[in-house]
Amino acid sequence: MAKYLLLKHYRGAPAAANDVPMDRWTPEEISAHMRYMQDFADRLEGSGEFVDGQALAPEGTFVRYDGEGRPPVTDGPFAETKDLIAGWMMIDVDSYERAVELAGELSAAPGAGGKPIHEWLELRPLLTAPPTITE
Amino acid sequence: MNEVLLRSLTPSVLGVLVRRGADFAAAEDAVQEALADAVRVWPADPPRDPKGWLVTAAWRRFLDATRAEAARRRREDLVVEEPAPGPAPAVDDTLQLYFLCAHPLLTPSSAVALTLRAVGGLTTRQIAQAYLVPEATMAQRISRAKRTVSGVRFDRPGDVATVLRVLYLVFNEGYSGDVDLAAEAVRLTRQLAATIDHPEVAGLLALMLLHHARRSARTAPDGSLVPLAEQDRGRWDTVLIAEGVEILQAALARDRLGQFQAQAAIAALHADAPRAEETDWVQIVEWYDELARLTDSPVVRLNRAVAVGEADGPRAGLAALAALDESLPRRAAVAAYLHECDGDLATAARLYAEAARNAPNLAERAHLTRQAARLNTHRGL
Numbered sequence: 001m002a003k004y005l006l007l008k009h010y011r012g013a014p015a016a017a018n019d020v021p022m023d024r025w026t027p028e029e030i031s032a033h034m035r036y037m038q039d040f041a042d043r044l045e046g047s048g049e050f051v052d053g054q055a056l057a058p059e060g061t062f063v064r065y066d067g068e069g070r071p072p073v074t075d076g077p078f079a080e081t082k083d084l085i086a087g088w089m090m091i092d093v094d095s096y097e098r099a100v101e102l103a104g105e106l107s108a109a110p111g112a113g114g115k116p117i118h119e120w121l122e123l124r125p126l127l128t129a130p131p132t133i134t135e
Numbered sequence: 136m137n138e139v140l141l142r143s144l145t146p147s148v149l150g151v152l153v154r155r156g157a158d159f160a161a162a163e164d165a166v167q168e169a170l171a172d173a174v175r176v177w178p179a180d181p182p183r184d185p186k187g188w189l190v191t192a193a194w195r196r197f198l199d200a201t202r203a204e205a206a207r208r209r210r211e212d213l214v215v216e217e218p219a220p221g222p223a224p225a226v227d228d229t230l231q232l233y234f235l236c237a238h239p240l241l242t243p244s245s246a247v248a249l250t251l252r253a254v255g256g257l258t259t260r261q262i263a264q265a266y267l268v269p270e271a272t273m274a275q276r277i278s279r280a281k282r283t284v285s286g287v288r289f290d291r292p293g294d295v296a297t298v299l300r301v302l303y304l305v306f307n308e309g310y311s312g313d314v315d316l317a318a319e320a321v322r323l324t325r326q327l328a329a330t331i332d333h334p335e336v337a338g339l340l341a342l343m344l345l346h347h348a349r350r351s352a353r354t355a356p357d358g359s360l361v362p363l364a365e366q367d368r369g370r371w372d373t374v375l376i377a378e379g380v381e382i383l384q385a386a387l388a389r390d391r392l393g394q395f396q397a398q399a400a401i402a403a404l405h406a407d408a409p410r411a412e413e414t415d416w417v418q419i420v421e422w423y424d425e426l427a428r429l430t431d432s433p434v435v436r437l438n439r440a441v442a443v444g445e446a447d448g449p450r451a452g453l454a455a456l457a458a459l460d461e462s463l464p465r466r467a468a469v470a471a472y473l474h475e476c477d478g479d480l481a482t483a484a485r486l487y488a489e490a491a492r493n494a495p496n497l498a499e500r501a502h503l504t505r506q507a508a509r510l511n512t513h514r515g516l
Contacts, residue, residue, distance in 0.1 A: 023488040023507035030505050035357055055497055 003051065003092050004099040006106060007122040010058050012083035017118035018111045025112045036109045044091060044102070053089035090126075099123055141173055141185070142256030143326065148189045149253060150228020153289050157197050159235065160281040163253050165200060169193035170256055229254075230330045234293025237301040238284050245280035246301045252277055254326075255319055265314040298327065299339050299395065306343050321347055328382075337386035338396030344379035345402035348372040360502040364411040376406045397426040416446035433463050441469055449477035464495060468503055475510065484510035 022030060044050035059077040066073045089106070093099050103121045111117035145166060152162035169192035173185075182188035236250040248266075251257045257265075263273035306320035324340045352366040361367075383399045401422045408414040423439035436459055444452020452473045459466060471486035487507035494500035 021488075022504050023484070023491065024511055025508050026512045027505045027509050030501065030508055031357060031359065034359070034501055038358070055500075057495075058492055 001092050001094060002096070002099070003090060003126040003128065004096075005124045005126060006089045006091065006099075006103050007124060008086045008088070008119070009122065010084040010086040011081070012085075013120040013122065016111075016120065018113070018115050019117075020112035022111075029110065029112060029114055032110050032114060037106075040106055040109070041089070044089075049091050049093050049098075049102070051090035051092050053087065055087035056085055058084065058086070096125075099125075138174070139322065141170065141177075143322070144186050144189055145170065145256030146229040146232045146254045146326075148186060148193055150232060151190050152193055152197060153231075154228065155194070158285065159289065160278070160285055161197060161200055162193070163281060165193045165197035166256075167252070167258065168196045171258075172196075229326065231289055231293075233298045233327055233330075234291075235284050235287060235289065236280075237298040238287055238293065239297055240283050240287070241280055243301070243304060245276055245283070246297075247304050248273060248276050249280040249284075250301050250323070251305065251319065255323055257314060257319070261314045265308070265316050295331065295333055295336060299335060302327070303339060303395075306346075317343075317347060317350070334386040334389050334391045335393040335395050337382050338393055338399050341379040341383035341386065342395050342399035342402055344375045344382070345399060345406055348375035348379065348406065354498075358498070359505070360498045362502070363405060368409065368411075371406065376403075379403065380406070392425065392429070394426060394429045397422055397429060401426075414445070416442055420446050433459060437463060437466060437469055441472070444473045444476060449473045453477070464493070465490070467493065468499075471503075471506065480510050480514055484514070 022033075025033075041050060041053060061074050062076040062078075063072050063074050091099060091102060093102065100123065103123050107119050107121050108116040109119070111119075148169070149162055149166045152165060153159055157165070166189070169189050172192050173189060177185075232254050233250070236253050237246045241249065248262055251262050251265075252259065259274045259277060260270050262277075263270040266273065302320050302324050305316050305323070308316045321340075321343050324336070324343055328336050328340045348371050349363075349366060351372075352368070352370040353361055355361055379399065380403050383396065383403055386396050387400070401419055404415050404419050404422070420439065420442045423435060423442050426435045427439060437456075440452050440455040440459070443455045453470070456466070456470055456473065467486045468490035471483045471490055474480075474486060475483035484507050487503050487510065491500050491503035491507060494503055
């Protein structure tokens with residue numbers, strides 16, 4: 001088994017084929033999209049491959065240590081940040097091929113006009129614990 | 136076996152152990168173990184006196200733990216003898232536990248966790264699931280909380296307001312996982328109201344009942360939010376509403392107004408309207424004015440602006456909104472709604488989209504995006 005993180009981006013991924021902002025869809029198209037996403041997560045839970053998934057707010061803050069006895073420095077949010085993650089889903093699957101297959105399914109979620117968004121999702125393997133048997 | 140009934144005995148059993156001299160943290164662990172014993176044993180062998188059974192089982196567990204601890208420390212004389220059973224002042228014990236678990240030394244998240252375990256009788260696993268954190272994290276939070284209050288005198292009266300804040304937090308968390316936190320908050324507040332005669336406790340209970348009554352109408356089958364004005368009021372729970380209104384009226388009659396009674400009064404006025412158009416917005420604005428005097432919270436002033444918009448027209452609502460800080464959460468959503476009522480659909484759509492970007496949860500984000508989409512579709516974009 002191998003864990004993968006599926007990342008959805010607000011910004012930073014190549015443009016989707018069906019790239020229309022959600023507030024320009026019809027309310028029914030939005031509902032259909034939500035239903036697809038929920039069904040997808042439910043199906044993965046049913047197949048024993050779902051680990052967790054969360055959505056992230058678009059605006060965050062950068063923070064760094066500023067020395068002993070001083071409060072941390074904060075900065076941002078930056079309007080020009082190129083890579084902005086919208087949410088993630090972690091899956092635990094048997095193979096890289098299965099992970100790609102699932103990411104493809106998620107990217108087919110319906111958007112404007114009820115047609116698949118063809119959104120680019122980022123697939124990142126997790127670094128796991130070393131195996132017990134090494135030779 | 137009725138698990139809720141079993142858990143309702145938790146605080147009085149715990150109270151007995153603490154009165155007998157057990158330290159709070161150890162007593163709390165012992166009661167949890169006794170509850171687990173009961174779940175195992177009772178179905179086949181139900182006790183005649185459930186509370187007595189639990190006290191005996193918990194006390195035995197406590198003695199076992201104390202002896203094990205004593206042995207571990209190689210001290211020999213730390214054996215606690217069982218005192219003669221006597222009448223235990225159960226009511227006061229329960230109240231003291233509420234105070235202890237909501238003690239001002241505790242952070243809100245610790246107070247919530249400790250209350251759910253020591254007063255509510257939920258297991259650490261159930262609480263962890265409800266708040267979507269690992270069980271080990273919740274176990275640490277609870278044991279730290281117990282250490283924090285370990286030096287607090289159990290017989291000192293506490294501040295009811297802190298208890299109400301904790302119960303309000305539990306209720307507002309709503310529903311996630313196997314444990315229904317809203318229902319649990321209602322149960323704990325009912326139990327508190329039976330223990331102490333206080334108009335704000337009654338006010339909070341009424342507020343919870345009136346909101347709980349709307350629960351099944353608040354979400355569509357697909358999980359999306361249904362705003363108050365669009366809810367099918369036939370699905371509101373009339374029994375809960377009647378109970379909430381009765382409790383509220385009795386509390387208001389005592390003329391010691393507080394924020395929970397005022398909030399409940401607003402919920403009661405909504406419950407009173409058979410259709411959204413029949414809502415008595417003028418009275419609701421008056422209650423928001425009372426509430427603003429009691430709390431002066433920006434959230435209250437934001438909600439008041441909505442009510443003003445309904446009572447005196449959207450322009451008046453927008454004027455009330457103008458005085459509020461731009462960065463206030465949900466302000467854009469309120470502004471969008473008032474602009475829509477005022478006929479300015481382009482501004483409303485833009486503000487709904489902005490509100491969606493800043494929405495604090497997924498359900499609200501989806502709802503606000505749909506609102507923007509609805510107006511944009513309507514405008515032929």
